Amino acid sequence: MGWVQGDADSRQEAIEDVLRNAFSNFIEKREVDVIVFSSMTAFDLANAIVNHPLILKSLLAACNIAARAVERDLSIKNLDTYNPRLSEDQIKVIAGYIKPFLPSYLEIPTLSRIDRVAFIDKEIRKVKGRWEKKILESLNRFGMLQFRKRMFVAEGEQFELDAASPESGGVKVGIDIKRIEARRDIHKRCDEIVNKADKVKSSFPGSKFGVVVYYPFIEEHINIQNRLRSDNIDGIVFASETKESIEHAVRLLLSTLGVSKK
DNA sequence: TCTCCCTGGAGGTATTTCTC
DNA sequence: GAGAAATACCTCCAGGGAGA
Numbered sequence: 001m002g003w004v005q006g007d008a009d010s011r012q013e014a015i016e017d018v019l020r021n022a023f024s025n026f027i028e029k030r031e032v033d034v035i036v037f038s039s040m041t042a043f044d045l046a047n048a049i050v051n052h053p054l055i056l057k058s059l060l061a062a063c064n065i066a067a068r069a070v071e072r073d074l075s076i077k078n079l080d081t082y083n084p085r086l087s088e089d090q091i092k093v094i095a096g097y098i099k100p101f102l103p104s105y106l107e108i109p110t111l112s113r114i115d116r117v118a119f120i121d122k123e124i125r126k127v128k129g130r131w132e133k134k135i136l137e138s139l140n141r142f143g144m145l146q147f148r149k150r151m152f153v154a155e156g157e158q159f160e161l162d163a164a165s166p167e168s169g170g171v172k173v174g175i176d177i178k179r180i181e182a183r184r185d186i187h188k189r190c191d192e193i194v195n196k197a198d199k200v201k202s203s204f205p206g207s208k209f210g211v212v213v214y215y216p217f218i219e220e221h222i223n224i225q226n227r228l229r230s231d232n233i234d235g236i237v238f239a240s241e242t243k244e245s246i247e248h249a250v251r252l253l254l255s256t257l258g259v260s261k262k
Numbered sequence: 263t264c265t266c267c268c269t270g271g272a273g274g275t276a277t278t279t280c281t282c
Numbered sequence: 283g284a285g286a287a288a289t290a291c292c293t294c295c296a297g298g299g300a301g302a
Contacts, residue, residue, distance in 0.1 A: 066273055077287070122274065132276090132291095149277065151289085160277080160290050181293060187268055192291080265302080273294075280287070 035111070038104035046088075046095035053084045056094075058115035063101035070094060082122065131241065132177045135212050136163050138250040144261045145173060154199035161200070165259075171204045173259055179214040180224075186215075190227040197232035208257040210235035212249055 020027065037045070049056055060066065060081055067079040074097055076090050086094070139147040145165035152159055152171055162177040176196050180189045197209045209232055215224055221238050228236050235256035239249035254260035 064272095068272065068274085118273095151278070162291085179292060182295095185293070188270085189292085263302105265300100267298105267300085269296105269298085271295085271297105273292105275292080276290085278287100278289075281285090282283105 033108045034105045035108065036105045037099070037102040042096040042099040043092070045099055046092040049084075049091045049095060050088055053086070056084045057081045057118060058111040059098060059102070061114045061118045062103075062106060062111060063098050065098060065101065070097070073097065082119065131179060131214060132162055134243075134246050135175075135177045135239065135250060138246050139163050139175065139254070142247070142251050142261055143254045144259050147173075147175065152200070152203060154203040159196065159199050161196070171200060171207045173208045173210070173257055174200045174204075175210045175212060175253070177212045181214075181216070186220075186224060186227065190224065193228055194230055194233070197230060201232040208234045208259070210253045210257050211237070212253060213238050214240065216240070
């Protein structure tokens with residue numbers, strides 16, 4: 001915080017000024033419940049969290065602190081910020097940690113809104129994660145092999161395949177399933193795919209490796225294909241969110257890999 | 263100065279493995 | 283077998299370097 005304190009203070013002042021100017025015709029004074037953090041100690045804050053764990057997410061989010069930072073800085077692992085299960089001692093440590101990040105006060109509607117935004121973001125991520133399952137279901141429906149997510153070992157390290165067959169032992173067919181929602185992510189995702197293909201083929205030279213990609217910029221599919229051009233990748237297909245698109249892509253990939261159901 | 267390409271960190275979820 | 287811990291991955295964001 002010390003590194004950026006001055007710049008942050010200046011920006012906060014500027015933002016408050018510009019908000020008042022920008023919305024001068026729409027600003028009203030309202031009476032709302034306000035939590036005065038400056039009047040409480042870290043111990044008071046800890047007591048509140050102990051008695052009402054549900055408040056933790058909004059407090060953390062207001063400080064832009066998530067579970068990863070809590071683990072990194074406080075060595076408290078596997079914190080579910082939305083439904084925390086913590087000891088009193090752990091909560092005291094967290095309260096002491098976030099207290100300096102909290103403003104002197106915050107309105108309750110503001111805090112609840114912050115929680116809502118974070119919750120919606122989490123739920124959307126959850127829904128997007130289900131796309132992979134749809135691909136897996138289609139693979140098992142149209143393929144002559146049974147696919148499932150599984151681990152494999154390459155060069156002494158463990159890696160994961162989104163869909164593979166068989167479920168244990170040597171991999172015969174491995175499939176990477178990737179969503180690329182932003183253009184700027186194609187490098188990172190393509191690198192991951194090529195690396196995964198290399199690992200699979202290094203351990204199972206006789207295996208087939210395919211990729212199912214969600215990339216909504218159709219005119220740039222050729223770009224992805226060029227980036228994924230590799231002797232270790234035997235098939236690349238694109239699918240969207242729809243059932244028809246998923247089924248078409250999966251059938252095409254299975255056919256390319258020579259494992260589609262007769 | 264702007265845009266594109268690339269990299270890496272931070273937010274998150276889901277699955278597998280470990281431990282009791 | 284259940285919960286905890288570890289692992290892998292997805293999405294978003296910010297910043298640096300190169301070239302137009």
